[in-house]
Amino acid sequence: MDTSKPGSNHETGHVFYGRGRSRYLFGNRIRAFFAYLVLLFFVVFAVGPVLYLISPALRDSISLFDYPPKLIPDDPTLDNFRFLFDSTRYLSWALNTIIFAAGTTIISLFTNVLAGYAFARLQFPGRNILFFLVLSTLMVPVAAVLAPTYLLVREIGELPIIGRPFFGLDTYLGLILPCTVSPLGVFMMRQFISTLPVGLYEAARIDGASEWRILFKIVLPLIKPALVVLGIFVFMITWANFLWPLVAASGDDYRVLTVGIASLKGQFVTHWGVLAAASLMTLIPVTIVFLFFQKWFVQASMAGALKQ
Amino acid sequence: MAEVILRSLVKRFGSVPAVDNVSLQIPDGEFLVLLGPSGCGKSTILRLIAGLEDATSGEIVIDGDLVNFVDPTRRNLAMVFQNYALYPHMTVYKNVAFPLETAKMSRDSVKEAVSRVANMLEITEFLQRLPEQLSGGQRQRVALARAIVRQPKVFLMDEPLSNLDAKLRLQTRIELMSLHERLGITTLYVTHDQVEAMTMGQRIAVLHEGKLQQLGTPAEVYDVPANKFVATFMGAPPMNLIDGELQNNGTEWVFTREDYRLVIDKVQMNIDEDALLSSKGTVSLGVRPEDMRLASSESKGIPGVIRFLEPIGSDLFVTVDVGPHSLQVRLPPKTQVATGDRIEIEFDYLKAHIFNADEENLQLT
Numbered sequence: 001m002d003t004s005k006p007g008s009n010h011e012t013g014h015v016f017y018g019r020g021r022s023r024y025l026f027g028n029r030i031r032a033f034f035a036y037l038v039l040l041f042f043v044v045f046a047v048g049p050v051l052y053l054i055s056p057a058l059r060d061s062i063s064l065f066d067y068p069p070k071l072i073p074d075d076p077t078l079d080n081f082r083f084l085f086d087s088t089r090y091l092s093w094a095l096n097t098i099i100f101a102a103g104t105t106i107i108s109l110f111t112n113v114l115a116g117y118a119f120a121r122l123q124f125p126g127r128n129i130l131f132f133l134v135l136s137t138l139m140v141p142v143a144a145v146l147a148p149t150y151l152l153v154r155e156i157g158e159l160p161i162i163g164r165p166f167f168g169l170d171t172y173l174g175l176i177l178p179c180t181v182s183p184l185g186v187f188m189m190r191q192f193i194s195t196l197p198v199g200l201y202e203a204a205r206i207d208g209a210s211e212w213r214i215l216f217k218i219v220l221p222l223i224k225p226a227l228v229v230l231g232i233f234v235f236m237i238t239w240a241n242f243l244w245p246l247v248a249a250s251g252d253d254y255r256v257l258t259v260g261i262a263s264l265k266g267q268f269v270t271h272w273g274v275l276a277a278a279s280l281m282t283l284i285p286v287t288i289v290f291l292f293f294q295k296w297f298v299q300a301s302m303a304g305a306l307k308q
Numbered sequence: 309m310a311e312v313i314l315r316s317l318v319k320r321f322g323s324v325p326a327v328d329n330v331s332l333q334i335p336d337g338e339f340l341v342l343l344g345p346s347g348c349g350k351s352t353i354l355r356l357i358a359g360l361e362d363a364t365s366g367e368i369v370i371d372g373d374l375v376n377f378v379d380p381t382r383r384n385l386a387m388v389f390q391n392y393a394l395y396p397h398m399t400v401y402k403n404v405a406f407p408l409e410t411a412k413m414s415r416d417s418v419k420e421a422v423s424r425v426a427n428m429l430e431i432t433e434f435l436q437r438l439p440e441q442l443s444g445g446q447r448q449r450v451a452l453a454r455a456i457v458r459q460p461k462v463f464l465m466d467e468p469l470s471n472l473d474a475k476l477r478l479q480t481r482i483e484l485m486s487l488h489e490r491l492g493i494t495t496l497y498v499t500h501d502q503v504e505a506m507t508m509g510q511r512i513a514v515l516h517e518g519k520l521q522q523l524g525t526p527a528e529v530y531d532v533p534a535n536k537f538v539a540t541f542m543g544a545p546p547m548n549l550i551d552g553e554l555q556n557n558g559t560e561w562v563f564t565r566e567d568y569r570l571v572i573d574k575v576q577m578n579i580d581e582d583a584l585l586s587s588k589g590t591v592s593l594g595v596r597p598e599d600m601r602l603a604s605s606e607s608k609g610i611p612g613v614i615r616f617l618e619p620i621g622s623d624l625f626v627t628v629d630v631g632p633h634s635l636q637v638r639l640p641p642k643t644q645v646a647t648g649d650r651i652e653i654e655f656d657y658l659k660a661h662i663f664n665a666d667e668e669n670l671q672l673t
Contacts, residue, residue, distance in 0.1 A: 197391070197393065199389050199391055199393035200393050200395060200396075202358075202360050202380075202387075202389075202393070203387065203389060203393035203395075204395075204406070205359075205360070205379075205380045205381055206358055206359075206360075206380050206381075206383075206385060206386065206387045207386075207406055207407035207410055207454070208381045208382075208384075208407055208410045208411055208458075209381065209406075209410045210381065213410060217406075218395060221397045222396070222397055
């Protein structure tokens with residue numbers, strides 16, 4: 001092996017000599033430096049507020065207003081957390097939120113996949129007009145449909161058999177079902193399913209498979225990354241949803257975390273430390289979900305780039 | 309196994325006819341090749357038979373049943389796609405077993421059928437692999453295995469060899485033929501490769517612009533092409549066409565052009581008097597390169613100048629300029645000629661064809 005050449009790389013065959021080589025590396029480092037600088041800027045904006053929650057969560061309400069303000073408390077305390085568990089229904093809120101978010105995620109994945117598959121693969125009259133209508137609902141603000149949806153859920157809840165205790169205000173289904181149809185989800189599933197080669201679908205039909213079998217045996221396994229991404233998406237949005245649970249489940253038994261935390265803000269006194277502690281704990285599950293499925297997230301966004 | 313009948317089949321995409329009034333009868337067990345350039349409608353015919361497209365009009369009959377309105381899932385056909393369309397997330401075993409599991413066969417009989425077909429196509433050692441871990445030829449065989457495993461009524465193959473390299477294509481061609489011999493399943497095979505068509509087809513249906521141009525055995529299609537299109541599409545290099553006049557000088561019919569005339573022997577060339585009468589005027593004379601030769605010194609041939617020489621070892625192909633035309637002539641490999649030589653070409657008039665102004669061959673079949 002010839003090792004006499006300066007800076008030769010025997011693995012790749014690249015050879016860098018003297019100044020040329022160091023200039024190459026130097027240029028790379030400068031570029032990387034600026035790239036990290038830009039990234040750091042955004043990280044500060046994204047993570048800063050979350051980290052800042054830690055400090056008030058560990059103080060009592062008196063030291064919170066110290067002047068000059070201190071980032072690290074003199075004697076940190078867990079009183080705020082203790083208060084949450086002892087004096088509020090935090091655990092019940094958390095359980096409700098998990099049911100709300102998980103239920104919405106599972107049901108909406110199902111409905112979005114079905115609609116997306118139909119729009120992507122089935123031929124039926126009015127397909128394009130229907131799809132356009134579905135998409136156009138994206139432009140309707142949530143606030144505009146809030147009152148009608150509230151009334152609808154309330155009225156259905158009063159009906160015999162299908163109403164309470166199964167459906168209506170202050171029921172799980174009443175809370176979940178209105179959130180399970182999302183035009184964005186339908187659009188996303190349609191796009192992903194239409195990127196699958198038509199040949200697979202045709203081959204399966206000739207092999208005698210029904211639409212259901214094609215959906216479950218061919219389509220779903222192939223769009224798994226997209227399902228995970230949509231799932232995380234829906235889960236996070238639902239976890240943070242405030243407006244709908246506020247009107248649809250105001251009763252104590254069905255209150256979710258967002259509504260619960262907001263209720264901690266008193267009319268005359270607000271325990272900022274308790275609020276911070278509650279917010280901090282609320283962030284943990286979503287963060288875990290995201291970290292757990294992160295691999296899939298990247299895979300799905302890469303899928304389009306790597307194929308063909 | 310079944311007979312396939314197409315009656316006046318039409319398929320339009322918008323106003324464009326992709327398949328234009330095609331009628332075919334494919335007897336049980338035949339290997340029929342649909343041949344034509346891309347866009348001639350051959351794949352569309354296959355997709356119509358499979359049920360992947362709906363016919364605009366006409367009838368498709370498989371095994372005595374009209375299937376126009378039968379869902380593809382219920383037609384019991386098998387199709388091999390150009391890109392194989394293997395399910396990428398399933399192992400080879402799962403791929404081959406898919407149609408059987410769809411038909412709700414018991415696990416044991418699925419296993420048995422898959423291993424039988426896997427043995428036949430020599431893919432047993434890959435059964436647990438994913439399609440992406442296979443070479444092109446192996447994928448091709450898996451696609452075939454998936455097609456034959458459930459013993460379909462009809463086999464549809466859409467250019468199955470076009471993604472393989474030349475050597476593998478030759479080998480697979482032979483395998484496909486022996487497979488057909490063994491199974492005897494009615495097969496429709498789409499290709500644009502005339503060598504595949506000539507070697508594999510029991511009969512060939514030549515298509516152009518959605519219309520059936522000719523249906524016949526490879527020999528018929530090659531020796532007596534129905535029209536100019538078939539004449540030039542079949543054969544490499546294609547048949548030479550020379551424009552001229554068809555005249556009757558009182559006693560006999562003659563093909564003439566400036567410096568050349570050919571007396572037409574109606575009997576030997578198998579041409580009808582009526583056909584000649586209706587074709588008087590501008591016609592084309594067609595001769596295949598292998599039926600041409602250098603004129604011997606005493607006979608009078610078509611004069612021309614050699615422009616190119618293409619020695620391919622077994623033969624010497626010569627491009628000869630004759631007026632505005634250039635003709636391809638196949639000569640013995642060691643013929644002593646050079647570019648720029650003035651030569652005269654003669655040919656076996658029994659092998660010549662006359663095409664009328666409508667481009668149809670006057671010769672009776």
